[in-house]
Amino acid sequence: xxxxxxxxxxxxxxxxxxxxxxxxxxxxxxxxxxxxxxxxxxxxxxxxxxxxxxxxxxxxxxxxxxxxxxxxxxxxxxxxxxxxxxxxxxxxxxxxxxxxxxxxxxxxxxxxxxxxxxxxxxxxxxxxxxxxxxxxxxxxxxxxxxxxxxxxxxxxxxxxxxxxxxxxxxxxxxxxxxxxxxxxxxxxxxxxxxxxxxxxxxxxxxxxxxxxxxxxxxxxxxxxxxxxxxxxxxxxxxxxxxxxxxxxxxxxxxxxxxxxxxxxxxxxx
Amino acid sequence: xxxxxxxxxxxxxxxxxxxxxxxxxxxxxxxxxxxxxxxxxxxxxxxxxxxxxxxxxxxxxxxxxxxxxxxxxxxxxxxxxxxxxxxxxxxxxxxxxxxxxxxxxxxxxxxxxxxxxxxxxxxxxxxxxxxxxxxxxxxxxxxxxxxxxxxxxxxxxxxxxxxxxxxxxxxxxxxxxxxxxxxxxxxxxxxxxxxxxxxxxxxxxxxxxxxxxxxxxxxxxxxxxxxxxxxxxxxxxxxxxxxxxxxxxxxxxxxxxxxxxxxxxxxxxxxxxxxxxxxxxxxxxxxxxxxxxxxxxxxxxxx
Numbered sequence: 001x002x003x004x005x006x007x008x009x010x011x012x013x014x015x016x017x018x019x020x021x022x023x024x025x026x027x028x029x030x031x032x033x034x035x036x037x038x039x040x041x042x043x044x045x046x047x048x049x050x051x052x053x054x055x056x057x058x059x060x061x062x063x064x065x066x067x068x069x070x071x072x073x074x075x076x077x078x079x080x081x082x083x084x085x086x087x088x089x090x091x092x093x094x095x096x097x098x099x100x101x102x103x104x105x106x107x108x109x110x111x112x113x114x115x116x117x118x119x120x121x122x123x124x125x126x127x128x129x130x131x132x133x134x135x136x137x138x139x140x141x142x143x144x145x146x147x148x149x150x151x152x153x154x155x156x157x158x159x160x161x162x163x164x165x166x167x168x169x170x171x172x173x174x175x176x177x178x179x180x181x182x183x184x185x186x187x188x189x190x191x192x193x194x195x196x197x198x199x200x201x202x203x204x205x206x207x208x209x210x211x212x213x214x215x216x217x218x219x220x221x222x223x224x225x226x227x228x229x230x231x232x233x234x235x236x237x238x239x240x241x242x243x244x245x246x247x248x249x250x251x252x253x254x255x256x257x258x259x260x261x262x263x264x265x266x267x268x269x
Numbered sequence: 270x271x272x273x274x275x276x277x278x279x280x281x282x283x284x285x286x287x288x289x290x291x292x293x294x295x296x297x298x299x300x301x302x303x304x305x306x307x308x309x310x311x312x313x314x315x316x317x318x319x320x321x322x323x324x325x326x327x328x329x330x331x332x333x334x335x336x337x338x339x340x341x342x343x344x345x346x347x348x349x350x351x352x353x354x355x356x357x358x359x360x361x362x363x364x365x366x367x368x369x370x371x372x373x374x375x376x377x378x379x380x381x382x383x384x385x386x387x388x389x390x391x392x393x394x395x396x397x398x399x400x401x402x403x404x405x406x407x408x409x410x411x412x413x414x415x416x417x418x419x420x421x422x423x424x425x426x427x428x429x430x431x432x433x434x435x436x437x438x439x440x441x442x443x444x445x446x447x448x449x450x451x452x453x454x455x456x457x458x459x460x461x462x463x464x465x466x467x468x469x470x471x472x473x474x475x476x477x478x479x480x481x482x483x484x485x486x487x488x489x490x491x492x493x494x495x496x497x498x499x500x501x502x503x504x505x506x507x508x509x510x511x512x513x514x515x516x517x518x519x520x521x522x523x524x525x526x527x528x529x530x531x532x533x534x535x536x537x538x539x540x541x542x543x544x545x546x547x548x549x550x551x552x553x554x555x556x557x558x559x560x561x562x563x564x565x566x567x568x569x570x571x572x
Contacts, residue, residue, distance in 0.1 A: 144405075163405060182403070201402070226298075226375050226422045227404065227413050229339040234406045262400065 004034075004059050006052035008066030008087075015041045015090060016051060019073040023081030023100065026059035034059075041072070067106050075102040078119065091128070092135075094121040097145065110154065111135060116164065117143045120238075122150070129154030129173060132166055140181060142166070148239055155192065158185045161202060167235070167242045177204045180263055184231070186242045199256050199263035207245050207268045217255030222269050225250060270507065272550070273568060276540045279509075279550040280567050285438045285532065286555035287563040290349045291356045292433030292523055293387050294379020296332060297368055302342040306331070308371035309344035312363045316348070317469045318519075320479075320490055324350040324359040325435060325521050327467025329379075338377045338409075339422065345379050347467045349435050349521045353385065356429070361392045364423070369393060369414070375422040378409075380523075382428030390414075390423035430523055434563050437520035437528035439535050440478065440496065440552040442512045449514040450474070452547030456518055456535035465523040466531040478517045478554060493554075511549055525563055532565050537572040 004026065016039045020026075026034060035049030048054065052064075060081040064071075067087020074089045079098045088106035095114040102121045104112075110128035113121050114135055127149045132142035133156055140162040147166045155173035158166050161183040168176075168185075174192030177185045180202035187195070187204065193212035196204050228246045236243040245268065253265040271282040297312070299305040309328050316326030325348070332343035348363070350356035368376050376389065390412035394401040402413040403425075410425035439456060443449030457473035460466060468474075483491035494504045496515045501508055508515070518535055522528035539548050553567055 165406075184404070203402075203404075223419060226339050226341070226373075226420060227411065229341070230406055230411065230422070231404075233338070233340060262402070264402075 001061050002057040003061035003063040003082075003084075004057035005055040005063045005065060006048070007055075008052055008064070008068065009050075012046070012051055012068055012070045014044060014046065015070045015072050016046060017041050017073050018071050018089075019076035021048070021062060022075055022078040022083070023060045023062065024079050026062070029059070031056050067104075069107075069109055072109070074104070075100070075121075078102065088125075093123075094119075094147075095135075097121065107151070113142050113145070113147045113166075114138075115141065115143065116145045116147070118145045120146045120148070122148045122238075124150050126151040126170070127153040127157075127168075130156045130159055131168075132157070132161055132164070133159035142183065146238065157187075158183065161185065165235070167239050169239065169241050176206075177202065177263075179259075180204070186235070186239075186245065188239075188241045188245055196256055196263060196265055198259045200260035201262045203264050203266060205242075205246055205250075205266040207248075209268060213253070213265070214256060214258075216258040217253040217265060218257060220252040220254055222249055223252045225252070225266070228266070270552075273571075275571055277544040278540055278548055280536075280571065281440075281550070281552035282566075282568055283553050284555055284558070284564045284566040285436070285553035286558060286561040287434045287436035287438075287528060287565065288351075288561040289431070289563075290351060290433040290435040290521065291353050292347060292349045292430050292521070293356055293360055293427050294329070294523070295346045295348070295360075295364070295368075295389075295427060296337055296343050296377040296379050297346060298332075298337045298339055298341040298343040298375045298377070299371065300341060300373040302331065304371060304373055305342050305344045308368045308374045309346050311371065312346060312367035313469075314367070316359075316363070317471070317475075319349070319351050319435070323355055324348050325467070325469035326359075326363065327469045327521070329465060329467055330461070338424075339375055341375075347379070347465070347521070347523065349433055349467075349469075353387075353429065353431075357387050360387055360389065360427070364389065365393050365396070369396065369416070369421050369423075372418055377422075377424045378427035380428045380430070382430060385429045385431075386426040387429050388425075389427045390425045393421075393423055396421075432525070433521065433523050434525050434528045435521040436561060437522065437532050437563075437565055438554045439518045439520075439532060439539075440554060441516045441518065441539060441548045442508065442514070442550040442552065443516075443548045444511055444513050446514045448545075448547055449516050452539045452542055453516040453518060455538040455542045455547065459534040459538035460518070460520065460531045463527065463531040463534050465527040467521050468518055469521060470517075470519055473518060475517045475519055476515075478515070481556065507552075509550065517554065528563070529565055529570065532567075533570040533572070536567065536570050540572065 152170035180199035
């Protein structure tokens with residue numbers, strides 16, 4: 001399948017709302033119609049044709065050559081297909097995504113995967129803060145799917161995570177898994193202070209034994225968790241590092257007892 | 270009855286009559302092969318016949334660690350019942366009392382179905398008293414239930430098939446118990462190699478074949494007197510003078526084809542053993558073809 005290729009003409013003069021560039025909204029449109037799609041976020045009108053050179057291809061596979069931290073809401077509400085970005089993206093990448101695959105070869109801004117319900121997002125470099133977290137006024141963050149960050153992630157990874165799995169292969173900032181409702185976060189390298197603050201349910205898996213943990217987590221000791229085997233097996237194809245972490249001997253810390261206390265941190269023993 | 274003779278063994282020109290059933294499959298794992306099998310055997314107990322046990326249960330096969338969801342040794346168990354509601358009840362009771370209780374066990378769906386599903390962990394999770402944890406991995410949904418040796422992992426649902434067949438059978442007739450049993454055991458060994466079937470009776474063999482009805486009103490089934498060697502002369506018998514023992518193998522399968530394959534494998538094993546060491550004659554049980562829609566003619570299953 002030949003992808004629809006968009007090549008960025010230059011650094012955008014304003015932030016651009018890329019949410020129209022998803023396979024289900026592009027289906028059946030001609031190149032001319034795609035070029036006329038408006039993506040501005042100010043009163044100054046900008047179309048896709050103004051910002052990108054567009055090469056004909058199947059809208060089920062979209063490829064963006066060149067990136068910018070001003071490209072916001074890439075793959076927002078995407079339900080199927082694939083979008084590959086050869087560069088950085090701005091905020092809310094993959095927000096409200098329902099299916100399909102988003103690959104960002106560079107870094108993503110804050111609130112990537114916010115409200116995501118399904119599909120896969122892979123970020124080749126770093127993710128900003130509040131990865132998969134809720135926007136202001138929302139009660140829950142990510143609701144399903146898989147997010148993989150090959151580099152570092154900012155503070156509050158998985159804030160109010162409702163369901164789904166997040167893997168951060170690099171450093172994760174403070175308060176990872178804060179206010180988690182459920183779901184799974186796997187933090188392969190170093191972790192900032194106080195992961196799992198006020199988490200109700202859900203699982204945080206982490207390797208960093210030097211991390212500053214809250215006193216409101218109670219140590220259940222080393223556990224031979226059968227479920228860890230299932231997770232490791234399922235994650236091996238997408239992250240061998242996460243799978244290897246989960247297969248190591250693990251302690252279970254139950255918490256946060258300051259909240260519901262039905263969550264857990266699996267800490268490498 | 271007309272018979273064919275193959276390798277010195279008389280084959281009745283008749284058919285086994287089998288019935289549509291509902292079935293489910295489970296994969297039970299544990300930290301060792303021994304404990305996975307223990308849980309499966311316990312769960313299969315008192316699961317020989319739907320007449321009085323509610324369902325028919327048996328081990329399909331053992332699974333290598335690489336074949337199970339958690340990478341531990343496992344056993345695949347099949348359950349058959351006459352209705353979906355009875356199958357659900359039996360599944361819940363048996364897994365709850367026999368698998369959940371077994372050290373280190375975990376329980377998963379034995380096959381997926383796109384349509385109707387049966388509750389597995391979705392029913393048993395309440396044992397966790399609020400401490401159970403729901404986890405989705407890919408398209409699969411699991412429950413982690415805290416128990417005294419750690420956690421019981423149980424998949425939320427398991428598939429249901431309405432294409433299952435129960436009641437495939439072979440009647441193995443020999444001169445004495447020793448040779449007849451040898452033929453039956455050879456057939457069981459061969460059928461164990463066929464996928465998606467179980468033989469729910471003890472060791473796969475039943476010595477008390479039944480007929481429909483009884484002189485006693487309370488009983489729905491009673492001894493198949495025409496096959497009882499001790500009643501020759503007292504009742505209309507189908508046994509020849511040289512037959513002194515009859516054993517039956519009953520086969521349930523997930524598909525019509527799997528039952529046919531199992532009967533074919535069993536028949537071949539009996540013929541291979543020969544009449545001196547094994548059976549003198551092989552027949553099959555039916556009800557005149559009026560009760561079950563699956564008919565397995567022995568002449569079509571000969572090797």
